Amino acid sequence: GESVGLHLPTLSVQEGDNSIINCAYSNSASDYFIWYKQESGKGPQFIIDIRSNMDKRQGQRVTVLLNKTVKHLSLQIAATQPGDSAVYFCAEPPGGTSYGKLTFGQGTILTVHP
Template sequence: GESVGLHLPTLSVQEGDNSIINCAYSNSASDYFIWYKQESGKGPQFIIDIRSNMDKRQGQRVTVLLNKTVKHLSLQIAATQPGDSAVYFCADPGGATNKLIFGTGTLLAVQP
């Protein structure tokens, strides 16, 4: 079935290092992808999105890369800070409802 998944459930990085969170998707027709950040006890917060006509999109300290050939996208966080500690989800429209399908998330732990 169609799904959005993440390669690593937990990622531990040192403060100041760059973080890379990966996501694989299976629906080759997906044309829109979103990254969310969820801090403990809060709702998911939109970070950045990308459409399939782009390979790369940059935000403030974040970059999303999309590789449609292998159906993979990644979220890069530059100079990771303690405030970046959270669970990160990728999502894309898929499934029978054509509504956003979320992966189970990657926990990013930033070590001081």
């Protein structure tokens, strides 16, 4: 079936480095993606989203890039801090912007060393 998946399950970086977390998707009709951060013992926290009519979207210290040609998106975190340590999921709502079941990637564990 259609799925959203991740290339790298773990990422370890030094404080201050930039982090890049990757996600692949299989549905070429997908038009909306969300990145979530989930800290240990907490619920997923919305970080940033992007629609398919955009290649790039920036937030505070985060940038999401979307490459529709290869069906790939990435989350870039600038100047990574220990508080960024968490599991990061990409997710896709059904039909792009309608409600319903989110399809999650498997998650990437980001560990930031002081």
